[in-house]
Amino acid sequence: MGIPVKLEVFEGPLDLLLHLIEKNKVDIYDIPIVLITEQYIDYVSQMDARDMDVMSEFLVMAATLVRIKSKMLLPPEEEEEDEPEDPRQELVERILEYKMYKYASFELKDRQVDAGRMLFKEATIPDEIRDFKEEVKIEDLLSEVTLAKLQGIFNSVMKKQVDKIDPIRSKFGEIEKEEISLEDHIVFLEQYAREHKTFSFRKLLEHGRGKTYVIVTFLGILEMMKMGKLSIVQENIFDDIHITCLEESA
Secondary structure, eight states, X not given: OOOOOOOOOOSSHHHHHHHHHHHHTXXXXXXXXXXXXXXXXXXXXXXXXXOHHHHHHHHHHHHHHHHHHHHHHSOOOTTOOSOOOOTTHHHHHHHHHHXXXXXXXXXXXXXXXXXXXXXXXXXXXXXHHHTOOOOXXXXXXXXXXXXXXXHHHHHHHHHHHHHTSOTTGGGOOOOOOOOOOHHHHHHHHHHHHHHHSEEEHHHHGGGOOSHHHHHHHHHHHHHHHHTTSEEEEOSSTTSOOEEEEXXXXX
16 A cells, blocks of 8 residues: 655646746746656656546646757757757746745735734714814913014024035035046047057046046056057056057058
């Protein structure tokens, strides 16, 4: 007599696949299709086959996994010039979409549970109390108010407004974002190099300002040196960098 095994109930084939991926702790973008297919078919073989509508969905997914597995085992066609498409791509997209909706349903369920714990009490205040308004006599309210007291209150309010102003940062100007395109700057550097032939890096930096300009200029010089358009010489550490154009003027 065999030992009875109780299987987990899954909402569908994608739910089972997601469970196997998380159980095996594998990258969802790089599914080991052979391992997952074997575990999937092993589970399906133990399912209750009485509900054929549900069973057919799992069998269709099993056939899809076998088809993907066979595609990955076959060598790629030599006629294809571009990189061959991963047979798992469509399946991965379906699993990711299912995972997004599944976890969104968990969030909605938690909100529903939290909302069920909230209780509201209807207003039971008598009309006589709800409509009650205390009478205020302006003469009694302002009986002790003088111009000196009003001036003191005004000075206190204005002092609080002054205290809110940072004496240092309030003097800062607006910070503007520097936008320098590396491609456009390389065009400028090529033209500058052809015109000056030999020049110093420090002299080149005089044509702009800011850290962004220095960084983009340095990257542009390195890129042009890699392309064989410039040669760079620095005799000692922290000395100025001397740059020479290796291209003839147009």
